Amino acid sequence: MAVPEARKRFRMFTFSHLKFEIYRVEQERISFDEGHVQWYISSPVNEFLMKIAQRTAKLDTLLLAGARFEIDRVELVKEVHFSSEMSFTAISPITVTTNTNKRNPNPHYLRHTEIGFAEAVRDNLIKKHMIIYNTNPKDDTLSFTFDQEYVRKR
Template sequence: MRLEVIFRCSKGTAIDFNYNHYLSNIITEATEKVAADYDQKKSQSLHTFSQLYLKDYSISNGKMISGSEQIQWYISSPDKIFLETIVKGLTISNYVYIGNSLLEFSQARLLEHPQFYDEMDFTCMSPITIAHAAGGGKEQYSSIDGDFFGENLRQDLVRKHYIIHERFPKNENLSFYFDTNYMKKKSRPSRLINYDGKKIMGYMVPFKVIGSKELIEVGYHAGFGNKNDHGFGMVKVWHKNRS
């Protein structure tokens, strides 16, 4: 399921580019405000969220300066109750902070999910990252043009499918085809996000997936790749101009 959240702010509100950890905190605080009678542990680990969408903004001193009074944000999870809990929590608090900037919760609505096929095109609403342990307890981030980037995405989706459904998918095959023309046109298809002092590298590149509809649906709802609950791996369906 997917939730669209709308905040209101004053024109001229300044928002730091590295806001992911603030958004994570908003989700945590919203769910904690609601006395839910179900175990949220699995839902909280399987969700993702988008970057913020400002209708009009300028850039000054490393911050986005809002030129409008509305900001859109999207949260996705396979658990509808988890998303409804977030809405209840936002309704209770009414206001949230992103750094020192105050935003007013305006409204939220659950969006219909798309029809899933065994071949689909997506664009990124937040960067996709693949992380693995390196020496000294550090993490290393895989390159999108590496040999195992797509395979690691597939294996991660199989793992998530098992957590959600408590079974493996009937079809575990899935291939990723990232838009090489897009990457050639972009000087920096990668994004380096400072998550509360920790640098995380991901990619905002359109891609095609071919294979298991079950795994594609998991990726749409729970996110592709790692660190989804940090605001990575959210996508939307890309309807190419096929004329």
């Protein structure tokens, strides 16, 4: 599989929901008048993050979904160093798809409760590693469990 074709299939970034300091919910919409808002963008491609940070830092405001935000500061968060066992919270929902039904070209989005979800996430991460670094990971053992209490609250 050629890298350019593969890059079309995988998003190499993700972003968080807006994290409001002060907000209210009005008719199923979030409203705010003041306070700080945090927004995280993440990617394994450092060059992408650097360009986003540099360009955003030059702006006075950012328009998102029709709302204008004043930019106070742009920061690069320190890179995480992985260990053999870690806990983390995803900044956006983890989604993976499968297409086992050849008659239906639409992908099936796996829920975290479905058999094969963890394996699909693992395979997805390994494929992305191969696309970015053009080599398989040195160690492809990866397993994870979900904090059921956290999932239940969502």
